[in-house]
Amino acid sequence: MTSTTRVGSHPGAVALNYRAAPVVAFWEITKACALACRHCRAQAQPKRHPLELTTRECFAVVEELGRFQPKPILVISGGDPLMRRDLFEVAGCAVDHGLRTSLSPSVTALVTATNLGRAYRAGVRHISFSLDGATPQVHDGFRGVAGSFDRTLESIAMAQEAGLTVQLNTTVSRWNLAQLPELAEIMARTGVILWDLFFLVPTGRASAQEMLSPQEHEEVFNWLYDLSLRASFPLKTTLGQHYRRVTLQRSGGDLERIDSLPSSNDGNGICFISHIGEVYPSGFLPVPCGNVRNVSLVATYREHPVFLSLRDKGQLKGKCGVCPFNAACGGCRARAYGLTGDYLAADPTCAFVPPAWKG
Ligand code: SF4
Numbered sequence: 001m002t003s004t005t006r007v008g009s010h011p012g013a014v015a016l017n018y019r020a021a022p023v024v025a026f027w028e029i030t031k032a033c034a035l036a037c038r039h040c041r042a043q044a045q046p047k048r049h050p051l052e053l054t055t056r057e058c059f060a061v062v063e064e065l066g067r068f069q070p071k072p073i074l075v076i077s078g079g080d081p082l083m084r085r086d087l088f089e090v091a092g093c094a095v096d097h098g099l100r101t102s103l104s105p106s107v108t109a110l111v112t113a114t115n116l117g118r119a120y121r122a123g124v125r126h127i128s129f130s131l132d133g134a135t136p137q138v139h140d141g142f143r144g145v146a147g148s149f150d151r152t153l154e155s156i157a158m159a160q161e162a163g164l165t166v167q168l169n170t171t172v173s174r175w176n177l178a179q180l181p182e183l184a185e186i187m188a189r190t191g192v193i194l195w196d197l198f199f200l201v202p203t204g205r206a207s208a209q210e211m212l213s214p215q216e217h218e219e220v221f222n223w224l225y226d227l228s229l230r231a232s233f234p235l236k237t238t239l240g241q242h243y244r245r246v247t248l249q250r251s252g253g254d255l256e257r258i259d260s261l262p263s264s265n266d267g268n269g270i271c272f273i274s275h276i277g278e279v280y281p282s283g284f285l286p287v288p289c290g291n292v293r294n295v296s297l298v299a300t301y302r303e304h305p306v307f308l309s310l311r312d313k314g315q316l317k318g319k320c321g322v323c324p325f326n327a328a329c330g331g332c333r334a335r336a337y338g339l340t341g342d343y344l345a346a347d348p349t350c351a352f353v354p355p356a357w358k359g
């Protein structure tokens with residue numbers, strides 16, 4: 001995993017080393033999915049797109065990902081990656097190229113003991129499922145398909161039986177805010193190795209009305225910090241960079257307490273490849289930076305002006321630009337883009353007012 005180095009005396013001062021390679025590459029290998037979630041980033045469709053990358057093109061992507069040093073973790077997502085028949089071939093190829101490869105399938109009838117066994121035999125050791133509510137009513141309402149809640153709990157057990165470690169992802173929104181404590185109990189009961197809380201960004205089918213307010217973000221982050229001190233499972237945030245600021249404030253600058261991907265952010269430690277090969281800084285920041293069909297992924301990540309600007313804290317605007325925590329946090333670039341159209345703007349969901357902010 002990419003390392004961080006402290007520079008200077010302020011607890012928020014962290015120098016990043018994500019210039020050469022992302023720590024995680026997310027790959028939306030298809031947009032096809034049988035579910036119809038109300039917040040779907042991918043705006044998934046029932047059928048595969050005719051211009052999806054072919055198997056041969058997928059092998060080329062894997063080869064290119066293997067050229068990064070250090071090699072990133074590869075998360076194959078969608079849509080539902082199980083909608084592609086060549087999934088295990090592609091995943092096996094990624095493992096052969098030295099990429100730690102995990103799958104993020106939708107919970108449908110395709111999550112079977114047979115398919116999970118095939119994933120394991122391909123060299124996959126980690127899988128993530130989504131759980132967005134602590135009750136069938138809330139989770140199934142989110143996912144758009146009755147029975148999803150029960151099937152998710154069954155899938156967790158099946159994956160563990162197949163030898164895979166399981167991570168659960170929760171998209172935090174107004175829809176499920178009240179159920180977070182109950183969700184935490186489910187995490188403890190099911191033996192997952194990570195709870196990843198995604199803070200809703202208005203992109204795809206997700207709307208700004210479902211997003212938490214700055215104050216609600218603050219309350220959830222403080223609750224999460226307390227939970228992290230006693231939980232039997234690790235937790236992290238995605239698209240909730242300001243949790244790092246809260247962690248630093250609450251812990252007196254203990255960087256060890258911050259989630260496992262230090263200071264990664266869209267385009268800075270993260271990159272995304274779409275089903276048709278477009279390269280974005282992240283799936284939630286859909287600014288096209290070329291297509292793997294005709295540009296080098298490695299060169300795009302390292303040199304494209306959008307990626308370069310996202311890694312340059314000096315270009316941050318508004319209060320994020322003058323914030324003493326911006327090296328560790330930097331605000332969610334995808335949310336800034338989704339709400340303002342400017343990926344360098346301040347994250348509008350942060351309640352913190354930096355001392356130097358005169359706005
Ligand atoms: S399971 Fe994932 S890809 Fe499928 S509709 Fe839901 S959010 Fe979209």
Ligand code: SF4
Pocket residue numbers: 241242245319320321323324325326329330331332346347350351352354
């Ligand atoms: S002002 Fe920006 S950089 Fe500072 S804590 Fe808030 S989101 Fe992070």
